[in-house]
Amino acid sequence: MVMTSGDENSLCREHQVLLAEYGRVQQRCSQALAKQVAHINALETQVMQLRAEVMLRDTALAWQREDHARLMDAHPDLPKRFVLARHIEQLAARIQALLRERNALLWPQMPVVARRSIPAAKPSVVPVNKARAVLCVGGDQAATGAARAAIETVGGRFMQHDGTDQAVLEASLAVADLVICQTGCVSHDAFWRVRDHCKRTGKQCVLVDHPDALDAVRAAQHPL
Secondary structure, eight states: OOOOHHHHHHHHHHHHHHHHHHHHHHHHHHHHHHHHHHHHHHHHHHHHHHHHHHHHHHHHHHHHHHHHHHHHHHOTTHHHHHHHHHHHHHHHHHHHHHHHHHHHHHHHHSOHHHHHHSOOSOOOOOOOOTTOEEEEESOOHHHHHHHHHHHHHTTOEEEEEOSOOHHHHHHHHHHOSEEEEEGGGSOHHHHHHHHHHHHHHTOEEEEESSOOHHHHHHHHHSOO
């Protein structure tokens, strides 16, 4: 069979097309191989880092075990002490819970006069002045408004809390110099919280059953 010039030209074009496609395939293979090599290198780096972290962890753990062993050798009764300490904490928490329950039961039965006579902090305050922060605890709005006017008139800084939010109450008690507690307008829990804080810190606390704000301020100026 004799090939004509047209057949030769067709074969040449087909050969060129195949060569071009082969070049593209080879380029894609080279790119894929380069990506694979980079991924392998990244994984090997990560493996080395993880091995180093494991070595550091194992070393630190071994040191801790040695320290623990030395501590146990020096104090063989330490585990019993830890158990006793946890037991004491549990007992203390239980005692506090029982005291709160007792206070909750006694509060409604306690006469008004007895509530007024409960000692607060040891009296150690000076008359209200501009350097004094006075906290009024209770929800009697009329008395609270009168208390604000009376305290600010003599240069004091007035604060008020209704006794509901315990976290805010603790923060207010911490910054107050004087505390006026309207015992008839607060819960027993808020009352005991105020009383315990003032007793702990030595802060003056004035207890009023049916709040008369002006009398309360005068009582704060002249401790009971």
